[in-house]
Amino acid sequence: MKTFLSILAQHQAVIEQLANNNNEIEAAGTILIDTLKRGGKILLCGNGGSAADCQHIAAEFVVRYEKNRKALPAIALTTDTSILTASANDFDFNSVFSRQVEALGNANDCLIAISTSGCSGNVIAAVTAAKSKGMKVIALTGCEESELSQLASLTVKVPSSVTARVQEAHILIGHWWCAVVEDAFSLEAGNADGNP
Helix, strand or coil: CCCCCHHHHHHHHHHCCCCHHHHHHHHHHHHHHHHHCCCCCEEECCCCCHHHHHHHHHHHHHHHCCCCCCCCCCCEECCCHHHHHHHHHHCCCHEEEHHHHHHHCCCCCCCEECCCCCCCCHHHHHHHHHCCCCEEEEEEEEECCHHHHCHHHEEEECCCCCHHHHHHHHHHHHHHHHHHHHHHHHHHHHCCCCCC
């Protein structure tokens, strides 16, 4: 049985290695800021734990992360059970995100596509739909080269093949994106201290 300390050591090793992904993580933050500044919105998709990350990150953009500032447009494509079940029932499960991208996405928008394996069929379908609309696509994956990493405009590949460690890194990266976006919009409003 693995001890907590062994898991903690594994987690710390992955997080420390994220320093090697700094350029991609920061470039993705710039894409998100540019998207929102030109009036676009952020769409997010993923399955299972990654679906929860989509909702988490979208909530931080729309409501707040650490500062009070204007609401920022972000939609987790994982939350509307009527759309998800209708699309899966009437078409197939691979369409549950792409159908929403087709309906809601515009060229000024950005899709954050999350898949620890990089092989989720419905996430890949969403990316294909986003690219057909001229959207930027940021992918969060594990360490393996994948169809998702090849399709995305920019990919952050977490240096692990352990799903739990990859997901832990994904939410850390997502939190940093929320922080840097929030800083950009707080400064733009002349509100660096976070007061309304």
